[in-house]
Amino acid sequence: MLNTIVTTDRKNHKESIELAAYAAEKLGIKNVKRNRAALPEMREEYGVDNILVAKKGSFVLDTLDGELFFHPNMSQLRIKNIRMGDEDHMTAAMDLKEGMGVLDCTLGFGADAIVASFVTGEGGSVTGLEASPLISFVTGEGMKHFLATNYELHSAIKRVNVINADYNEYLKTLPDKSVDVIYFDPMFRHPLKDSHNINPIRAVADHRPLSIEAVNEAKRVARHRVVMKENSRSLEFARLGFDTIVGGKHSKVHYGVIKL
Ligand SMILES: C[S@@+](CC[C@H](N)C(=O)[O-])C[C@H]1O[C@@H](n2cnc3c(N)ncnc32)[C@H](O)[C@@H]1O
Incomplete structure (x- = not known):
């Protein structure tokens, strides 16, 4: 199978x-x-x-299409930039603060979840859902075994709770207003051509678009914000009702935000 x-x-x-x-x-x-x-x-x-x-x-x-493995490359760089005082567009879109709870519905290789885990800190919580059993396994085991030399990165990785689940089903099981931020980074409808590092993931990832029903469930379960990442020219933000857009003017990806 x-x-x-x-x-x-x-x-x-x-x-x-x-x-x-x-x-x-x-x-x-x-x-x-x-x-x-x-x-x-x-x-x-x-x-x-x-x-x-x-x-x-x-x-x-x-x-x-190539090899897939867990490595916190991108998250490491982003955490370094946040520590130097730079703004991270994703955590700004989430309005993320220490102590918050995040549900990352599309874990993939976990870079976004690790950055969220760093910002929410020891008092916060990050759960990552991944529908593909293979991706979920490689990321979960990678996070379990990875030894980062930097303590803050290390503990941010170890705090991510990985669950092999489809967000369409999982969200329905959660109570109203039980998580601060819900995040979606689905496979882009129109992939960026220069996004080579995501290409092997295409072979095993779940490619279904985000549905209005799932966004409505997320709005029920989240307390603070629902955020979606997409190609900056994507029509998905308008289709799904993400009315605030965050991201650099020249950036190829943007974050759609629903404030609750
Ligand atoms: C673009 S990747 C996410 C990348 C991730 N944000 C990161 O930082 O590495 C999208 C991931 O979401 C997963 N996915 C798509 N639909 C899903 C669903 N309904 N439930 C859970 N995961 C899903 C895909 O299998 C894929 O691994």
Whole structure:
């Protein structure tokens, strides 16, 4: 169903072998001993598009469009800029403060969730929902195993609570006004051509557009704001009722805001 097998890298360390077995059990996918085989050969032999590779205490998902793995690159840079006093457009759109609770409905590789976790701090909370079991697994395990040298980044990563769920279903289970900010960063309707780093994610991500029903649920569940990120020229903001737009004049992405 997931069109994926799991294996280890060629070093076949004991830790990687254990991780591969864990992934196979969690995701219900076939665990294949690596030996010396190259990934394209294994892809052919087992008739799958994706191979999850356990290596060095974490996972890389090899898709037909490239490799996917968790790394807090972008969030690290954004946190550094926030600490230097620069404004982060996403947290400004959220009007995010220490101690707030955030539900990130589209976790992906978690960069936005980590930045939100840094800003909300130890007294806040960030939950990230991800519909794709593979992305949710790679991000969740990556966050669990990643060792950041900087304590604040490290603790921001560890505080993110990762849940493999579809926001369309999950939002319905939450009480009214139970989260401060609800955030959506769906796959763009019209992807930015130079956004190479997001391209491999396309192979395994959920591409459904955000619906008016989900926005209405988010408006019921959120106390403070509902925020959506999209291509700055997107018509999605108007279609879904995000009436305030935040973002740089020349920026390729904007944040639509619904203030509650
Ligand atoms: C553009 S990426 C998000 C990137 C993320 N903001 C980051 O900082 O890495 C969109 C993600 O949302 C997920 N997604 C799309 N629809 C979803 C849904 N209904 N429920 C949960 N996740 C969903 C996709 O699978 C994809 O991983």
